[in-house]
Amino acid sequence: MTGPILGPADLAVRREQGPVTILDATVELAAAAHDGDHRSASGRPGWERAHIPGSLHADLLHDLSDPSAAYHFARPAPEALAARLADLGVRDGVPVVTYDRAGGIWAARLWWLLNWIGVDACVLDGGLAAWRSAGLPVTDVIVPAAAGAVAARPRDGRWVELADLRRWSAGETEATVLCALNPEAYAGEVPTRYSRRGHIPGTGNLPARSLLDGDGRFRPLDELRSDLAGLLADPAPIWLYCGGGISAATLGVALTALGRDDVALYDGSLEEWSADESLPIQLGRS
Template sequence: MTDAPHSGLPTPGLPLPGLPLPGPLLPGPLVDDAWLAARLDDPRLVVLDATALLPSPGHDGDYRSGSGHAQWTERHIPGSRHADLTGELSDHGAPYHFAVPAPEALAAALRRLGVRDGGEVVAYDSAGGIWAARLWWMLRAISVPAAVLDGGLQAWEAAGRPVVAEQEKRQEERQEKPAPTAPGTLTPVPLPHAWATLPDVDAVLRGERSGTLVCALPESGFDGSAPTRYSRRGHIPGSLNLPGRGLLDEAGRFLPRAELAARVGAVLDDTASPVVLYCGGGISAAGAALALTLLGREDVTLYDGSLEEWSADPARPLVQRG
């Protein structure tokens, strides 16, 4: 894990013959409601609601998840589409939930949502931002320019921005935005080491690869004092704890840069080895990955299987502390 994933947001699309490729819209991996409202009608921009449901477990092994499509139907940003992370935006053949699909399968699903070469994506959700961050990381991992709406739907509504329901959405769909490029393709360009696998984590534990394991669960999940939806409690040995939701303010926005840097710096040294982030299922870890990216770190990898995969094998060690 010594190779760092690319930190930029490249545009993989090519211009049509004789036409220049327009400059990027996105200012970075995070945008606010004012930025999005001013560009909501730009034909290059696709807005995706990544909301999913994952209730807190009432007891060990209490795993429940569901699509956020119904929430999107009730209210959503005009022109947005629902990106179902429980549906075709996950690999159902994997031994854990929310597994990232292979690049070509992911690109095919995104094409059906209107994402094209030359286009850019803003992801948001109505559940604290972690789902939008997960989708952002998936997009970034195949070089699709993407950003997260800071504060999500809550910030959008708090600013007095309009929302619509499904009935109105049907009317919108009669006048869909044109594709950013005529061929309608989306070419995935996978970034190296965006994702870590179980063997990668094993190699870090054995000292065969450089890496600092960082768990993005809350402290109660990290130390095993709270019930887990997975088979066993605790964290991977040697892990540090950087709760993903602790990097947000009470309104669900990322902390100001100085405060964010202090919060991260209390756990991670700037000179630490490449960071391997995980949580229960690779969701909260994506929020932490976004925070580290905002602070300029380019050496971040996300362990997709996270504790759901790790804990399934009783031979794999987990550490608890009361």
């Protein structure tokens, strides 16, 4: 497959041409009702009720995260991630398509993990809703995973850590750092799932949802290329964050599709940053 974004009709054709592994990455994450409200649940029950035939549910909440980390949804070690993906039938040489039922952020997060360890993967543009809108079938029949085998080949430069952000904040390293949250969350105007509201000082705001149309599909790439021309021409590497490294992955997919190959995610994002009272948080939209 070419490019990180695949339309429903293209996926239907691709399935007729040869094997492809399809993974539903949905997590149920409620909007924060108060500061510190981090309610979440597996998306598996929804997948069981209706999913793309032959797909499996990939559990980003538990199986595909590091339970020992101090923040939610932390990436596992490459070898652990590869082993868990193999349990889902992922095999070297067989492409993977990720999708979700929640606007694409979870599919993008899973794509980022797959791409990091060298697995050929695409995001289904518009997720299950777009698949259904195209008149394609869904089912509640669960097909067991086939035997998988994945060799982890992690790519450098896909992640930045808290120490990297500290150095950037101190002016010791060059990067363009963007927050993918909506403007209200970026400004600290609404409740947050984390310890403190606001954003990392000095970072810009490019809401992940601004890259999508009203149906949850990526806007045309030519349109995005025009709107993001300044960012695409920026000579500095691009670092992305959000609340927990999920929405930022949507920006990562889009920027990859637009040709940037120097994009990294801050995995801990605001959950990790805000938990350290010694680190500054800025309120407001500027």
